[in-house]
Amino acid sequence: MKNETLWQSIRCAWQGIKRAFHIEKNFKIYAAIVVVTMLVNLFLGFSAKQYAIYILCVCGVFSAECFNTAIEIMCDFLTEQYEEKIRDAKDIAAAGVLFWGIAFWVAEIILIGEKLFA
Numbered sequence: 001m002k003n004e005t006l007w008q009s010i011r012c013a014w015q016g017i018k019r020a021f022h023i024e025k026n027f028k029i030y031a032a033i034v035v036v037t038m039l040v041n042l043f044l045g046f047s048a049k050q051y052a053i054y055i056l057c058v059c060g061v062f063s064a065e066c067f068n069t070a071i072e073i074m075c076d077f078l079t080e081q082y083e084e085k086i087r088d089a090k091d092i093a094a095a096g097v098l099f100w101g102i103a104f105w106v107a108e109i110i111l112i113g114e115k116l117f118a
Helices: 006-023 025-044 048-078 084-116
Strands: none
Touching (some): 006 025, 025 048, 048 084
């Protein structure tokens, strides 16, 4: 059923975030990494542009993990038997998370390096 209002859509999205944190351990790991790196960034006094880059990468990782988790749930719903095409779908979705994770760490290293060695 389609949501009728923007607020219903936001509420459903928020429920999705809560559910993802509940069922996917990587969300908890990412949240811990975000807390630690945010504290480092606050200590270093990042600029608005640096925070924009940081937030973009953080949101990229979390959104990729949402898509990955949704794909895994759908694949597991379709069949519990091993299927090569299902494995491919799950692995490719996981690769999307990996790309964003690499982007996050490269950006964070560059941003911290910029502050420490400027």
